[in-house]
Amino acid sequence: MAEPKKDARREPILEVRNLVKHFxxxxxxxxxxxxxxxxxxxxxxxxxxQGETLGIVGESGCGKSTVAKLLMNLERATSGEVFxxxxxxxxxxxxxxKAVRRNIQMVFxxxxxxxxxxxxxxxxxxKVQELLDVVGLNPEYVNRYPHQFSGGQRxxxxxARGLALNPEIIIxxxxxxxxxxxxQAQVINLxxxxxxxxxxxxxxxxxxxxxxxxxxxxxxxMYLGKMAEIGTDEQIYDHPTHPYTQALLSAVPxxxxxxxxxxxxxxxxxxxxxxxxxPSGCRFRTRCWKAQDKCAEELPLLAIPERFAGSDSLAxxxxxxxxxxxxxVVGAA
Ligand SMILES: Nc1ncnc2c1ncn2[C@@H]1O[C@H](COP(=O)(O)OP(=O)(O)OP(=O)(O)O)[C@@H](O)[C@H]1O
Ligand SMILES: [Mg+2]
Numbered sequence: 241m242a243e244p245k246k247d248a249r250r251e252p253i254l255e256v257r258n259l260v261k262h263f264x265x266x267x268x269x270x271x272x273x274x275x276x277x278x279x280x281x282x283x284x285x286x287x288x289x290q291g292e293t294l295g296i297v298g299e300s301g302c303g304k305s306t307v308a309k310l311l312m313n314l315e316r317a318t319s320g321e322v323f324x325x326x327x328x329x330x331x332x333x334x335x336x337x338k339a340v341r342r343n344i345q346m347v348f349x350x351x352x353x354x355x356x357x358x359x360x361x362x363x364x365x366x367k368v369q370e371l372l373d374v375v376g377l378n379p380e381y382v383n384r385y386p387h388q389f390s391g392g393q394r395x396x397x398x399x400a401r402g403l404a405l406n407p408e409i410i411i412x413x414x415x416x417x418x419x420x421x422x423x424q425a426q427v428i429n430l431x432x433x434x435x436x437x438x439x440x441x442x443x444x445x446x447x448x449x450x451x452x453x454x455x456x457x458x459x460x461x462m463y464l465g466k467m468a469e470i471g472t473d474e475q476i477y478d479h480p481t482h483p484y485t486q487a488l489l490s491a492v493p494x495x496x497x498x499x500x501x502x503x504x505x506x507x508x509x510x511x512x513x514x515x516x517x518x519p520s521g522c523r524f525r526t527r528c529w530k531a532q533d534k535c536a537e538e539l540p541l542l543a544i545p546e547r548f549a550g551s552d553s554l555a556x557x558x559x560x561x562x563x564x565x566x567x568x569v570v571g572a573a
Contacts, residue, residue, distance in 0.1 A: 294443050349415065464515055
């Protein structure tokens with residue numbers, strides 16, 4: 241389990257406010273007509289604190305990578321704000337954007353395609369020898385090309401490239417999903433070591449819930465372009481309040497038989513609805529066993545349930561469910 245970072249200052253380094261990204265859906269080849277929009281990210285707010293790791297989980301297509309790109313302004317937001325030290329990144333362009341981007345770097349999922357095959361490692365990273373050493377690669381490799389490295393080594397190169405400009409924030413979009421399980425742990429350990437050394441803040445996107453728990457201080461659960469629940473890893477994993485989080489977690493095998501007791505497996509029925517035509521009210525209601533009329537009529541807002549108010553001053557446990565006041569149905573008792 242990730243220990244709470246003792247020195248994590250409770251200062252947000254990124255503040256995301258009501259972030260929206262709609263991709264227009266068009267028809268026609270010559271005269272394109274907009275016929276709708278894919279609501280990839282549909283009003284998301286959260287903070288990333290200095291020195292912490294915020295994990296983001298959720299099924300394929302829920303908008304995780306789009307959030308990552310919006311945070312760096314690689315994709316233009318439809319609306320909403322992303323404040324980095326008081327500056328709204330979504331409104332920046334040109335030089336001002338470039339200056340901010342130095343501080344926010346990205347490590348991509350696939351170390352096989354995200355490195356330019358025609359550049360040597362030295363060209364890719366910049367100030368090399370030292371950084372190769374920092375990420376545990378032999379500095380003599382500086383004139384080699386990406387194909388001369390293994391997947392784990394390539395991801396170390398990707399991380400070294402991310403570090404080259406001394407960033408404060410690293411956005412990791414599935415950084416270890418393409419790697420063998422044995423190599424995943426090495427890369428994760430390296431990332432944790434670097435975080436301590438350089439006081440980095442990580443936004444860590446992944447499918448694998450156990451990896452996310454291992455590395456994250458807090459975790460956000462996304463569903464269809466919205467944040468369903470957010471809290472510390474303990475709050476999310478041991479006391480999930482949103483039925484979607486409960487369903488996601490119930491699918492994770494629990495090795496400890498004692499912890500397994502009393503946990504029921506929740507099988508979600510139906511497919512994830514299309515983000516071009518999401519359900520009214522709560523996005524999850526079409527697959528939720530608790531859904532009532534209210535859920536179709538009223539969008540539940542992400543908020544701290546009464547029963548958690550004041551119980552923990554360090555971290556808020558927020559849930560976007562009309563029934564978040566009810567006691568957990570699954571999770572550790
Ligand atoms: N450039 C684009 N144009 C149109 N639609 C897009 C574009 N990029 C993403 N989308 C759509 O937005 C939604 C969210 O995509 P996104 O890549 O953010 O999901 P994700 O959570 O990262 O999924 P995965 O876990 O598979 O990586 C999907 O429906 C996707 O098809
Ligand atoms: Mg993605």
